[in-house]
């Protein structure tokens with residue numbers, strides 16, 4: 055046993071040691087928390103740098119797509135109610151009615167077709183990504199118009215694979231009317247990637263989902279008159295060359311036709327491509343000439359009217375929307391079933407391509423003079439040579455005998471009649487009735 059002095063000394067030594075251990079461990083804690091803090095700061099700085107300076111489009115696009123993905127997934131999770139809404143919209147209200155997924159349903163042709171299908175008792179579910187290629191508020195207005203008719207549009211992208219699979223799982227679609235695309239001939243010079251993303255990757259993604267579905271739906275989709283490219287035979291027939299596209303837009307549509315061939319061949323998907331010829335009408339696309347000419351004429355701004363390098367007028371086979379809708383419905387009604395199921399081909403399936411035009415080309419100068427009459431305003435015309443490198447062609451002219459034979463397609467609206475209907479809608483939609491000096495003359 056030691057003396058009391060020894061004991062007190064050893065207690066003090068022990069207390070000191072504990073003190074030192076505590077100090078050391080606090081130092082260690084401080085050091086590691088400092089390290090942690092610095093690491094967190096570094097990670098945060100790197101993230102801020104990536105998002106803000108380094109890859110803004112990529113990082114933001116990823117963020118938005120993840121957000122949309124999560125939104126879609128949160129729909130999936132609270133799925134009962136959401137799935138019920140999908141099924142309600144997609145259920146036909148007539149015996150043997152079609153069950154159609156319409157992609158691009160908030161678009162020009164998509165909204166008209168969705169409404170026409172719904173009105174005759176078919177089930178329609180829309181899909182649209184509401185992108186900002188042109189004023190999204192017009193797309194929202196079309197969506198609201200469709201909602202009044204119990205057509206639901208799911209907000210989502212063609213490239214969102216889980217979403218597509220989910221939609222095809224929830225509803226046994228008999229048909230897909232695929233109209234979602236990056237449209238516009240000249241914009242391809244400015245944003246080529248958007249054409250590849252929507253018209254090629256998006257189309258393949260849709261076909262992948264459709265081929266795996268059970269039952270496989272039949273697919274009708276929008277190709278374009280622009281696939282005729284440098285073809286000089288006239289009027290354009292489905293038998294003519296389409297291997298000389300004059301724009302990237304045309305090339306992606308032509309690629310779509312070839313991709314359709316391969317999915318038909320490998321998986322037995324029933325596929326019908328429709329080559330639309332410059333579609334116009336109420337609820338149309340603001341990026342198209344007839345639409346922005348109307349706006350500019352009313353605002354007293356000058357318009358560029360193109361002529362060919364040889365000084366000739368350019369002409370288009372302008373086709374009225376109601377005629378195009380009849381062609382789309384005719385194609386859906388005559389589409390045979392896909393032959394495969396669950397990704398396996400069980401036999402040959404239908405593969406078709408049709409022109410849907412008006413069979414009557416009109417020079418752009420004539421389009422302008424019709425608008426001048428309807429708007430009661432003189433256009434400030436600026437006639438210029440067509441920019442040589444923007445993919446534009448001098449004229450289009452459809453031979454529609456195949457569509458007439460197989461789809462009973464027969465266009466009935468001439469340009470003056472169709473433009474009158476467009477202008478009537480335009481002044482109503484934008485609330486301009488009173489600014490026009492006189493009423494739009496009726497037919």
Ligand SMILES: O=C(O)[C@H]1O[C@H](OP(=O)(O)OP(=O)(O)OC[C@H]2O[C@@H](n3ccc(=O)[nH]c3=O)[C@H](O)[C@@H]2O)[C@H](O)[C@@H](O)[C@@H]1O
Nearest residue numbers: 237238239278279280330331332342343358359360368418
């Ligand atoms: O037929 C088609 O498949 C294509 O029709 C239209 O393309 P486009 O015929 O070029 O339609 P607009 O851009 O409205 O041009 C119509 C006419 O006006 C002319 N134009 C265009 C713009 C302009 O400022 N001035 C002008 O005279 C064009 O050369 C063309 O002859 C659509 O924009 C495409 O999405 C569609 O695929």
